[in-house]
Amino acid sequence: MKEKPLKLKILDWVTILLFLLATAMVFFYAPMERVMGAVQKVFYFHVAAGWVGMLSFFFAAVAGIIYLVKKDEKWDLIGYSAIEIGIVFTLINVVTGAIWARPIWNAWWTWDPRLTTATIMELVYFAYLMLRQGIDDPERRQRFGAVYAIVGFLSVPLTFFSIRIFRTIHPVVIGGNDPTAVGAFDMTPLMLQTLLFSILVFSVLFIDLMWHRIRLGQYMNRVDELKMRLQD
Amino acid sequence: MEPLNTINYFIAGFAVIFGAIGIYIASLVIRWRNLRNEEEILSEVDNETS
Numbered sequence: 001m002k003e004k005p006l007k008l009k010i011l012d013w014v015t016i017l018l019f020l021l022a023t024a025m026v027f028f029y030a031p032m033e034r035v036m037g038a039v040q041k042v043f044y045f046h047v048a049a050g051w052v053g054m055l056s057f058f059f060a061a062v063a064g065i066i067y068l069v070k071k072d073e074k075w076d077l078i079g080y081s082a083i084e085i086g087i088v089f090t091l092i093n094v095v096t097g098a099i100w101a102r103p104i105w106n107a108w109w110t111w112d113p114r115l116t117t118a119t120i121m122e123l124v125y126f127a128y129l130m131l132r133q134g135i136d137d138p139e140r141r142q143r144f145g146a147v148y149a150i151v152g153f154l155s156v157p158l159t160f161f162s163i164r165i166f167r168t169i170h171p172v173v174i175g176g177n178d179p180t181a182v183g184a185f186d187m188t189p190l191m192l193q194t195l196l197f198s199i200l201v202f203s204v205l206f207i208d209l210m211w212h213r214i215r216l217g218q219y220m221n222r223v224d225e226l227k228m229r230l231q232d
Numbered sequence: 233m234e235p236l237n238t239i240n241y242f243i244a245g246f247a248v249i250f251g252a253i254g255i256y257i258a259s260l261v262i263r264w265r266n267l268r269n270e271e272e273i274l275s276e277v278d279n280e281t282s
Contacts, residue, residue: 032235039238042245049249088256092249099245103238205253212260219267226274230281 008211015201015208022194022201030194033185039103040185042096044195047173048202050093050118054156055206056086057125061153064146076142077221079149080132081213083125085206090122105169105182113166114159121155128152 026044033040063079066072097115098108109115128148135141163170171184173195187195 034233034235037235037238038242039236039245041242042249045249046245085256088252092252095248095252096245099241099248103236103241209256209260216260216263216267219264219271223267223271223274226271226278230274230278 004215008208008215011204011208011211015204018201018204022198025194025197030191031188033191036104036185039100042100044198045202046093046096046100047195048198049089049096051199052202052206053086053090053093053121054160055203056082056089057121057149057153057156059210060086060149061156064149067142067146068150073138073142073221076145077214077217078210079146081210081217083128083149084213085209087122087125087129089202089206090118090125094118094122110169112170113162113168114170117155117159117162121159124152124155 022044026041030041030044032038059082060079063075063082067075067079094115097118101110102108128145131148132141132145135144162168163172169182171182173187
């Protein structure tokens with residue numbers, strides 16, 4: 001496999017530096033929230049991780065559509081990579097949400113519409129991985145994977161809008177809060193800057209990880225081809 | 233009013249964030265290394281048979 005491209009090496013270092021800067025902003029620049037205390041700082045990366053999760057699943061759905069049109073396996077690899085990364089970041093989002101909820105809601109978990117839809121979304125994409133494992137024929141696996149990524153994407157807007165449609169205790173960051181929301185707070189300009197910067201940095205991290213994951217997938221295909229050649 | 237003392241949850245939250253990202257990056261590195269080893273072995277076999 002070819003050496004890591006220079007552009008990817010530069011992106012790695014830029015991502016590391018931006019991530020350190022975002023962490024420093026969360027720890028030292030954003031002010032301490034007056035009621036919730038330190039745990040509120042988890043919110044910046046919690047939202048950013050949720051954003052990356054949804055962005056990944058959106059990319060996977062788009063890649064699925066392009067795959068079905070072009071039948072080019074490159075798009076299958078892009079979709080698969082995006083879903084793998086999306087699962088990791090959605091898991092971070094759900095778990096950090098539970099950690100925040102414990103002192104604020106006095107419960108690790110409640111069957112609130114947002115928590116429920118986010119968990120369903122995560123499980124939908126876990127099922128995607130299992131579906132792929134269960135199909136041996138590569139062409140069939142790619143076609144089913146593409147269709148699943150498109151249909152599975154329905155869970156994303158459902159999760160995003162759940163706190164805007166249903167009665168919920170989950171705070172709404174953009175737009176008005178439900179009166180029953182618990183743990184909501186008004187963001188100061190410093191908090192907003194930190195949140196937007198965190199979302200930007202996580203987006204860069206997503207691009208970096210996608211690049212690495214796609215290269216890994218290409219390498220896997222190459223080794224598989226070598227195996228097939230030796231078996232013949 | 234004093235803020236709630238939630239420092240333990242703050243630490244737990246960031247441990248999850250850094251831990252999960254770190255584990256995923258480690259999984260990419262490990263999978264890459266395993267593939268490289270596999271490729272080396274397969275290339276040796278290929279050279280011996282040809």
